[in-house]
Amino acid sequence: MGDAATGARAVVDVLRSVVAGAAAHLASESPDQDQAVAYDVASISSAVAAAAELLKHDADLALLYAADVAADLAGRMTGRQAQWGVARTALDGVEAHLAAGRDPAFLERVAERVMATGEAGPRHLPDELRLVRSAFREFAEDRVVPVADRIHRDDEDIPADIIDGLADMGCFGLSVPAAYGGAAEGGDLLSMVVVTEELSRASLGAAGSLITRPEIIATAIVRGGTEEQKRRWLPPIASGERLCAVAVTEPDHGSDVAAITTAAVRDGDAWVLNGVKTWCTFAGRAHYLLVLARTDPSGHRGLSLFVVEKPSFTGHEWRLTQEGGGAVEGRAIRTLGYRGMHSFEVRFDRWRVPAGDLIGLDEGLGRGFYLQMQAFANARLQTAARAVGVMQAALERAVGYARQRSVFGRPLAGYQLTRTKIARMAALIAACRAFTYAAARAVADGDGQLEAAQVKQLACRAAEWVTREAQQLHGGYGYAEEYSVSRLFVDARVLSIFEGADEVLALRVIARRLTAHATKRT
Template sequence: MSEGAEPGRARALVEALRGVVGAAAAHVASAERDQAVAYDVASMSAAVAAAGELLDHDADLALLYAADVAADLTGRLTGRESLWGVDGTALEGVAAHVAAGRDPAFLERVAERVLATREAGPRHLSAELQLVRAAFREFAADRIAPVADRIHRDDEDIPADIIDGLADMGCFGLSIPAEYGGGAEGDEPAATPAAMLVVTEELSRASLGAAGSLITRPEIIATAIVRGGTEEQKRRWLPMIASGERLCAVAVTEPDFGSDVARIATSATRDGDEWVLNGVKTWCTFAGRAHYLLVLARTDPAGHRGLSLFVVDKPSFPGREWRLTQEGGGSVEGRAISTLGYRGMHSFEVRFDGWRVPAADLIGGEGGLGRGFYLQMQAFANARLQTAARAVGVMQSALELAVDYARQRPVFGRPLADYQLTRAKIARMAALIAACRAFAFAAARAVTAGDGQLEAAQVKQLACRAAEWVTREAQQLHGGYGYAEEYGISRLFVDARVLSIFEGADEVLALRVIARRLMKP
């Protein structure tokens, strides 16, 4: 614990922040009608929740982060007090704590530790999870980091040795029960969401596009199969996914329907013992290399109750374009979408034209009709946790690069790290990362306990927005070099931008998930 960090300050500040957010959530009548205020309240609820989780991790970082949250909240509240239903003096009682946490001298002391360790505070991992972290950090350093910049720069396919190596380490079966070939049983760390977070962070620290997202797709499809599949389907699909013999992609989003999943139009029409798929999906990451496509399609016109999930089996294709045809004229084809970042897996537009799928490949069989929306939403909770971990991994990498550059770069005769402004930036980066990391583990516990939809959405929204700021500030510290592709920070900056868009767009999560749950009577 650093000099000047009084645990009571941060705790009192967090309690005051909770009071303001709670009062606002009770006051705002409609997330749909009062969107501007509801968005701010939802966003602040996530930040305050993260501040609360950081209290028992590190007193310095907890105070720094809580003070920054208070400053952010004050800015959002000013001029809108009546809309929030909160008195403008609500935080006056903790003003001294805010001042202590924002004192530049205090930030400099915090930065001293970060500059020495390249870490955003202690991890508080069990011995088992420390071993998991060490194993995947070593793998990432040996296999992923050496090729990450090249894959991004040339938009290459992910090398097979990365995929094969992760399969050998059991990455694709983290959430699959042991009886189906996965690692989820007993108290083994690989069976816990915490292990998933640790693995995802370490892979994303090396490269978001080349590794950090590889286990998300199997996580989504496996969750849907475990919760909704028949016993025959579990035994047919899950061992192949867990072993990495069959790679996975998800086909939910459509050109006209992104987060508005309940309105999707891709149809599945019954024809004897087959279903015929017609429609277009977009942003289907890894749909070329994947053998299994998890396709959400409309089997009935009845809104979200008319959606069902299919597993479409296909060959794996390298590159950016592929096409398949069936006897009788059915076809499915994919074309990769060029993107700013997040390269390697490639995101595809996939077109189904009379493509026939065996009735046995409807998840849940006849009992799965109309359950697709619910199964997909359940699977997204874990995916959002993983996306938060991906954001933390990207931020951790950016912090390390910023620290390294600041320590060795001379500016006006002194190392960049010696300047107060640099240290303030470094300290704030560390506090954000620590808060997001602590909240991600808390959200994982909530999901394990049986719900956790609110916490998963909150930490996803918070961490992904934080990643944009952290990578931007890290790039800024690099000056002109940060804009050069030969420096890894430029890759982190463009990769971070996608995080607030996929797995639940920032605004949709805030208004449709977080605000609605906060405002329930």
């Protein structure tokens, strides 16, 4: 077979060259016009970046994954090489490495290792993060796993003891600076990623997404709030005393955030909110709603961010009124998965918000779009970690079921097809995990917008495939709610939609940044 590291490196180098060439070609044309190719180039770029990161950690998994990425690339380019600006011979020279990485016997050997541990490769975490991971895995196993399926089946609220327990562990302060009661130090985001993965492994809807909203709102306040606002809002967020939700999306404006119409009009010492927000996850239990509203008609420059305070409500509906006739109400949207936190449609009708609750006060006017986008970069990173957690849970269930189930007189785990599926699942998870860690470091260093978008796009699409394969290995039982793999499958489906839809990230973030970089190089 040859040396796996050498082969993986050769394949990754060729893949990088293809992506660079395609990006340069797109830059000379118009990525907005040729969306089909731009989407494919963006998607492959995400996979190639993940392969490069995985190569630093595990040569066998990197070779397997890089070979699969090359096969995907070949399929996307077939018949469209001219539109990619790439020669038909682009993958020539690495055929032997591709053959080695796709050899079923090689995949079976990889699967042996995976099935022995249930793990998708090494994590290479420093000692302090290993302790963090261990603590949150223990919490998730003890508190979340026993109730996760019931919460999903019955669309229940998240039990208070889960929220209180995570608050006691400092979970809600992972992105809040220590000066305001949190645990964030020097912009480090790896702790948040590790914690998110472990909670999502137990349940996406009942635990893994609990820290996403405080992550978003805390980032916006840290970057845009006044000192008084930071001291007023951040400590209760960090302690878990005040829970959070985000109200950005509108019924007619999903990913097109700049076009939202919910209006905030100044009236004396208050702003008056009118409009409808949708997909406001956790808006019932939340005490703080981060609301993006239009304070000026001038496009994305006319948006501002408000922290709207409210009581916490359980259940699927709630309503508040003010003296003078103002009202705000929420109705939970029924969803096929991602249950527990509940996603609400929230309607504001002449709801008065104190002027002091505009993030940044007068200096915050018109900065809402930028603050929201910066906060979303962290949220995209966290969503990738959520996807990795869901995939890890699916892999463990697939391995466990394959070991104990017999089909046609043989253990399911003894079939080559089962083993090659498990090997591919593991390689994909390991690549997404390695890339998530790398993206966390890049975002913490002050940039990382491209990496956060790439890993979010890649990991969330990967989660659909991994959970689907895990469910398929369960046969008929995989379709039964009695088996949690069915929950993992429907939960994974939401990941490519929220925190930046797959297509929007590919076309409006990844492709544009790739072509911008290509233009600078020429």
